[in-house]
Amino acid sequence: MNILILSVMICLGFCLGSFIHCAISRFLPDQTMIQYFKEIIFSRSKCPHCHKKLNILSLIPIFSWLKQRGRCKYCLAIIPIDYLITELIVGIYCLGITYCYNLTVWSIILIFIGLYYALLAIIDFKYLLLPNYLTYPLLLTGLLFAYFDVGLITFYDALFGAIYGYTLLSIPAAVYYLIKKRAGLGGGDIKLLAALGTWLPVTELVNLLLYASIVGITYFIIYKAIVRPIEKNILVPFGSCLLICAYLRLLILSFN
Incomplete structure (x- = not known):
């Protein structure tokens, strides 16, 4: 298996992991379909503590959490490690599927x-x-x-x-x-x-x-x-x- 393909797939997995975490965390039982899709597609990510909207550099999977040492760059509140874990798991998952089943x-x-x-x-x-x-x-x-x-x-x-x-x-x-x-x-x-x-x-x-x-x-x-x-x-x-x-x-x- 081409190492470049595997590298691309694991990076894609990191991005998908970030999105899946967003989709899970923004779901509420009483939401309508329109409200839910609007929340995960159009609403800007923000710190759950100070509610400051995050810039592009703060949204890069894996890198942003490590660079900020698990803290919000604005209020220094702790960012739960489950963000990082989800991105890592999905990245490894994408890598594993590609390796076992080839890129098809x-x-x-x-x-x-x-x-x-x-x-x-x-x-x-x-x-x-x-x-x-x-x-x-x-x-x-x-x-x-x-x-x-x-x-x-x-x-x-x-x-x-x-x-x-x-x-x-x-x-x-x-x-x-x-x-x-x-x-x-x-x-x-x-x-x-x-x-x-x-x-x-x-x-x-x-x-x-x-x-x-x-x-x-x-x-x-x-x-x-x-x-x-x-x-x-x-x-x-x-x-x-x-x-x-x-x-x-x-x-x-x-x-x-």
């Missing part, structure tokens, strides 16, 4: 779809929410790539996968509601599985539910035993579990 159209898609999965997973983990304006684009792009024969499945398989994925969770959710008179599964999780059905072979969806359930149960046990043993009603971010397992399966199937 599909490997670029894998990088961006992985970051989109991560965005959705973190939002669901923090807020137990999967907004339609973030879930529907995942479904539409899955159908679009399948239509142009870019990906693992055909357009008709993707279309059937969306219907099948929606059915797999909507029927059990409806039955649970009829019996318990309360929702046992969020509508966002149902739409998410439909969207994931446009990316993965339909034969993977049942297994995906099994893997995600194992991850969810493990999370529940650890959370219950270590974090909050007294708390009775613990809600599991099942969408996050689905996204983690779906992306791992996507990587494995792409490697074969």
